[in-house]
Amino acid sequence: MRLVYTLILMVMLTAPDTTAQTAPIWSVLPQLPGDKGWAGMYAGVSHDALLAMGGANFPEKYPWEGGQKKWYNDIYVLEKGKKWIKANEKLALPAGYGVSVSYQNQVILIGGSNENGHLDQVRAVEWTGARILERTLPSLPFPLANMGGMMLGNVIVIFGGNSSSTEPALKKCLGLDMQNLTAGWFELEAWPGPERIFPVSSMYQNQGYMFGGETVALNSKGEKFRSILLDGYRLSLQKQSDIWSSTWEILAPMPRGMSAGGNLLPVLHNDRFLLWGGVDAVTAQFKAPAKHPGIIKSMLYYFPETDTWEYIGEQ
Numbered sequence: 654m655r656l657v658y659t660l661i662l663m664v665m666l667t668a669p670d671t672t673a674q675t676a677p678i679w680s681v682l683p684q685l686p687g688d689k690g691w692a693g694m695y696a697g698v699s700h701d702a703l704l705a706m707g708g709a710n711f712p713e714k715y716p717w718e719g720g721q722k723k724w725y726n727d728i729y730v731l732e733k734g735k736k737w738i739k740a741n742e743k744l745a746l747p748a749g750y751g752v753s754v755s756y757q758n759q760v761i762l763i764g765g766s767n768e769n770g771h772l773d774q775v776r777a778v779e780w781t782g783a784r785i786l787e788r789t790l791p792s793l794p795f796p797l798a799n800m801g802g803m804m805l806g807n808v809i810v811i812f813g814g815n816s817s818s819t820e821p822a823l824k825k826c827l828g829l830d831m832q833n834l835t836a837g838w839f840e841l842e843a844w845p846g847p848e849r850i851f852p853v854s855s856m857y858q859n860q861g862y863m864f865g866g867e868t869v870a871l872n873s874k875g876e877k878f879r880s881i882l883l884d885g886y887r888l889s890l891q892k893q894s895d896i897w898s899s900t901w902e903i904l905a906p907m908p909r910g911m912s913a914g915g916n917l918l919p920v921l922h923n924d925r926f927l928l929w930g931g932v933d934a935v936t937a938q939f940k941a942p943a944k945h946p947g948i949i950k951s952m953l954y955y956f957p958e959t960d961t962w963e964y965i966g967e968q
Contacts, residue, residue: 676952676965677927683736685729693749697760699780703731704760706778708749709767717942724749724767728778728785742785748772752802752811756831761790763811764797771796771817775829791829791837801852803861803917805890807832808897810841810861813849822868824848828890828897841899844886852882853911855918855926857957861888862904862926864955867912867937879937881910887957905960908953910934921954928953929968 685691691708698704706728714720726744731737744762751765751772759777766772773793779786800814800823812826826841844863852866863886870880885904890897907928914931921927929952939945950967 675922676968677921679968683731685737686739691725691749693751693765695749695751695753695760695762695765697753697755697778699755699760699778700758700782701733702780702782704778704780705729705731705737706753706760706762707744707747707765715943722768723747730780730785740780740785742787744778745776745787746772746774748774750798752800754802754804754809756804756807756809761809763802763809764793764800764814766798766818771798771815773797791834793827794838794840797823799850801854801863801866801916803854803856805856805861805888806859808890810888810890810899812844812854812863813852813866815850822848822850822866826899828899830897833895839897841890841897842901844888844901845903846884846886847882849882851913851931853914853916853918853928853931855920857920857926860957861890862886862918862955862957863888864904864918864928865907865911865914865931867910867932879912881912881932881934881937883907883910885955905962908962908964909951911949912937918955924956924958925963926955926957928955 689710691710694708695706707725709722709724711720712723724747726747728740729737730740748765748767752763754761759779762776764772773796775790777788777790796816797814800811802811809829815822824843826843827838828841829838847868849866849868852863854863865882867879867881869877883906887902889900910933911931915929918926930948933949952965954963
């Protein structure tokens with residue numbers, strides 16, 4: 654897969670009928686510095702500035718050419734109307750492939766991985782307008798990367814992922830109440846479906862949504878293959894006697910599966926999610942990385958009010 658090093662912003666065409674098939678228009682933001690992109694970057698907004706942090710790439714050769722992966726701890730800042738700058742400060746550790754959420758002008762970096770393995774670290778990063786501040790938050794109960802996650806009210810929720818690159822996907826859901834950090838991370842009931850890595854997720858009217866991802870399955874000969882998932886779930890949180898609990902609702906299956914797509918999914922027209930990118934069941938089966946066709950181009954809308962899907966073409 655190609656590394657994308659130009660960040661993009663979505664705006665919608667105005668249409669009298671907002672239920673009509675309307676493809677998004679993509680406007681290019683200033684290009685990140687450097688001649689290579691980074692996979693698995695953390696990103697979020699702090700004091701109206703976009704932060705892009707960490708990530709990994711293969712600086713010398715592609716992996717199928719024997720190249721070695723490298724993780725980074727650089728922090729890039731984009732303020733409105735300006736170009737990217739590289740902050741003087743760096744992340745405490747080189748890392749990528751975790752979850753990042755924006756909360757009260759901080760970007761919370763959760764888990765991830767680097768050359769030493771998967772991480773349990775959780776840190777808050779803030780841009781003051783002149784420099785980066787970083788502080789430590791309660792660590793995860795175990796190392797975790799390649800998961801999904803979101804911010805529901807004051808609670809960070811993460812789900813799926815794995816604890817190392819050689820371990821299977823997990824069926825775990827964890828929460829952290831930002832108003833009660835001393836309590837640390839707690840476990841929530843998981844969704845009624847298979848374990849997974851690389852799901853996509855979003856929020857709508859204070860409920861969470863999780864779609865797709867992938868797990869390892871066996872074919873009729875007992876051979877392992879990448880199973881790209883089609884299922885989706887709606888998550889609600891409840892608090893009673895200072896104890897958080899979760900409820901999951903099964904949604905209509907996806908028209909096509911998606912793993913490692915754009916995340917968090919944006920809400921457009923205040924009524925639909927846009928799903929783009931990632932890997933589907935066809936592209937996941939390519940055995941020779943050098944011949945991989947790249948990121949899928951077909952785009953979908955999901956309408957949470959009606960639990961329906963719409964294909965909007967390819968871009």
